[in-house]
Amino acid sequence: MRWPGSGLRVTEGAAAAIFFGAMALLPLALSFNPYYLSILVAAMVLGSVAVSWNVLAGLCGQVSFGHAGFFGLGAYASAILAMRAGWSPWLAMAGAGVAGTAVSLLIGLPSFKLRGPYFALAILGFAEVLKLLALNLDALTGGSQGIFGVPPPPALRLGGLTADFEASRTANYYLAGLLLLLVWGAAVLLRRSRAGVAMATVHADEEAAAGIGVPVLRTKATALAVSAFFTALLGAFYAHYVHYLDPDSAFDGAWSIMPIVAALFGGMSTLVGPAVGALVITGLDEFLFKRLFESGHQLFFGLLLAAVIVWAPSGLLGGRVRRPTA
Secondary structure, three states, X not given: OOOOOOOOOEEXXXXXXXXXXXXXXXXXXXXXXXXXXXXXXXXXXXXXXXXXXXXXXXXXXXXXXXXXXXXXXXXXXXXXXXXXXXXXXXXXXXXXXXXXXXXXXXXXXXXXXXXXXXXXXXXXXXXXXXXXXXXXXXXXHOHHHOEEXXXXXXXXXXXXXXXXOOOOHHHHHHHHHHHHHHHHHHHHHHHHOHHHHHHHHHHHOHHHHHHOOOOHHHHHHHHHHHHHHHHHXXXXXXXXXXXXXXXXHHOOOHHHHHHHHHHHHHOOXXXXXXXXXXXXXXXXXXXXXXXXXXXXXXXXXXXXXXXXHHXXXXXXXXXXXXXXXX
């Protein structure tokens, strides 16, 4: 059985232009309603993490079940740097990304000796260790009480316009959109680079890649480092957006599972597909699933994912978007 309309195919650049153009204009269509903007911000954060996860899994073939670890690490690192060390939130967010990269290499280099589900479970275990550290290092993280009053990024003034990230949901919406565009653009550049070619080779056949001289460990470490950097960066944005952190929210398992669902639903073979998948599943969850079942609504994601795997195994965009030939 073919997914309806699967004969229509566009270039990935065109698909991305349509998506980002629509996201830029959507607040106008919604009259800048704060409720809808908050949902869209959550969708774009999820979309950015899904694209980041897909750099590791979709480009390099290394599946992770523990990206909540990098997300929570970034959130706590940025909050601590801003509140304890006095860094500007902008600099703290960048520092959080660097922290995510450093820790990913610390845990990734030994973990890459494992393959398949064992590597995925090793990253999951790492995420749980970080959550336990956040719970027990009370003096630094606030323990189970969390951290209150995480400051927003300072306002930006461009000509006669002011983006106030403390008072304006619209400003946060467009910042989240710019972060998503940044993550997607970085993934595109990475795929076109020599490292991206090496990742595709490792994804296709790791042993054959090693046989033709591809530095397999370095290639996988690069994919993990890039993925962790952007996931931690989005965790940092999340901390400054909601102004509060605790271990349960920062290291919520949903930050590991939902990016996978979004990437599979949108299409792992594309770079924009995970972002589209995140937007669709967030909308379905908020406006349909939660209204049908207030508790247990995430059960529908399993059913939805099963339907996609059966009828559209390449995802919503996998069969519609043409990969670039060069």
